[in-house]
Amino acid sequence: MSIKSFVAKIFAIYIRKKINKWANDPHRTQEKVFKELIETAKHTRFGKDHDFQNITSHSDFVNKVPVRDYEELRSYIDKMVEGEEDVLWPGKPLYYAKTSGTTSGAKYIPLTKESMPTHINAARNAILCYINDTGNSRFVDGKMIFLQGSPELSEKNGVKLGRLSGIVAHYVPAYLQRNRMPSWETNCIEDWETKVDAIVDETLREDMSVISGIPSWVQMYFERLIDKTGKKVGEIFPNFDLFIYGGVNYEPYRSKFENLIGRKVDSIELFPASEGFFAFQDKQGEKGMLLQLDSGMFYEFIKADEFYDENPGRLLLHEVEQGVNYVMIVSTSAGLWSYNVGDTIQFTSLKPYRVMVSGRIKHFISAFGEHVIAKEVEEAMQEAVRETGAAISEFTVAPQINPEGDELPYHEWFVEFEREPEDLNKFADIVDTSLQKQNSYYFDLIKGHILQRLKITRMPRNAFQEYMKSIGKLGGQNKLPRLSNDRKIADKLYEII
Structure with missing residues (x-):
């Protein structure tokens, strides 16, 4: 040594x-x-x-x-x-x-x-x-x-x-x-x-x-x-x-x-x-x-599903619960006061206080009232990868509100596979089932025939890198949003492919 x-x-x-x-x-x-x-x-x-x-x-x-x-x-x-x-x-x-x-x-x-x-x-x-x-x-x-x-x-x-x-x-x-x-x-x-x-x-x-x-x-x-x-x-x-x-x-x-x-x-x-x-x-x-x-930071937490209410509660540490999605608010020794960082977190432990990042308050899909967040799509993807042996390089999700013909709307998953699953339909089923288990709103929309099961669009190698390059955000600290509530990213991806 x-x-x-x-x-x-x-x-x-x-x-x-x-x-x-x-x-x-x-x-x-x-x-x-x-x-x-x-x-x-x-x-x-x-x-x-x-x-x-x-x-x-x-x-x-x-x-x-x-x-x-x-x-x-x-x-x-x-x-x-x-x-x-x-x-x-x-x-x-x-x-x-x-x-x-x-x-x-x-x-x-x-x-x-x-x-x-x-x-x-x-x-x-x-x-x-x-x-x-x-x-x-x-x-x-x-x-x-x-x-x-x-x-x-x-x-x-x-x-x-x-x-x-x-x-x-x-x-x-x-x-x-x-x-x-x-x-x-x-x-x-x-x-x-x-x-x-x-x-x-x-x-x-x-x-x-x-x-x-x-x-x-x-x-x-x-x-x-x-x-x-x-x-x-x-x-x-x-x-x-x-x-x-x-x-x-x-x-x-x-x-x-x-x-x-x-x-x-x-x-x-x-x-x-x-x-x-x-x-x-x-x-x-x-x-x-x-x-x-x-570290010179004072924290407050607002329940994510109440964030856009007129006067949402601003909770302190002793008031939080595990597994609840919170918007994190900080006041800091850099002079930011009750500042909405934009991240949503969940507590994984209360003794001591440990957190995981669950997404961004502005990054979600709720085109039909489903309130799907980044943590849910990531967990669904992980489950499908584990069960099928597939490997992915990158992915993002967007709603398809106006599909062609008489099709029901759906969530479109743009996935760049490193190793494709043997059965893509089975892969999609695992992802969709996992999402239904995690999110009761999504479950109700599927069962009520408001939405159909998600669809996967395969992306060619390096397609997401090309997308990030096209918007001037290749490399550094830039990150691809996991999900969007509109088709802006989706439309740009279609241009690339």
Whole structure:
């Protein structure tokens, strides 16, 4: 065992004890965070506008601070971007994480000197918890690659801005710099396909032990490696034994990855976003990710099926239940207040609080009142893959409201298979039956002959990559929506095929 590997194990024990301390005292931890946030921001423009001076309880907060999304908070953020200080948080931000907005063009999410360390520490702690849980620290001696956006930053009125993954690249600890891949020059390549080819060339002969990124783009990297060498990834990198991912559910990709690698490897799931690093998988044998309660973020939860009601309840941790779909609302040390991140989560454990991402509040199918969410379609797909031995590369779902002739409407599943099932009809039946079991609304619509059974449209190889490329979102942190309530993506896919 190397000195670095030994030190990592000792440090992992220390960090795990610190995490256990706040995880085992969640309500007091969150109360402390709440009070610190309010006290720190009470003299800001936002704090004065919302009478922070007289907020002493969560009920006060609910009465004075409504839930907002980016568009509703934009008037404040625009003032910050223009250079004004003390708007949402004291002083100016350190950075703006620039993301793609659907209705507002570019979005500028502030990162402050108080919030930035929480992103870095959570990523570090996820790895240390893995070491503490498994005893495996061998990988710290090998090379590590993080497939991410360009670290090149621009500047706006004295504040640097760029993609979150690019900003984080500036904070890689010194003890990891020698192990980190790819090179700075390669990481700065903007064109994703050119970048992946350069990464393949740089890493091909390296001792890669950790690979991290969004599964769909890591898959592209793996396929390029195999195309170049004719070997499985696990053969190219015999010491590769840890995959770190976030952004999407890994399960639909797992069998495909195991085939590309040639064996199973451990994985760690992360829940990062520009607004905060919300959770990470702290134990291999537990379902869900540990919610970060001491990282300058105060959480509220609204039941997803009540979210669009006039005055939905804003619940605290002690009021949540397992298995219920919630919209997650955060207030943070970056100056976001009762902010709707857009993600929906479900609690998998209440002692400690662990969550899984179930989808996006705006990503669903309810063209007929079925309220189908991402978690349900992913679980249905996983069941069909397990039972048939098929393997998929990617998929998305859309409603077909106006089919030809006298056909009943249906859900259309666009699937790119890595390995097709022997019987596609049986595969579709398994998916549909699973969805009916999970979703009573969908079950009633099928049984009532309002909808017919879903239909699968096979997609050619790399069709989804072509789609993402066509909308300017190939690679990086971009993700394909699992499902849509309209035909915009579906129509574009038909153009491609």
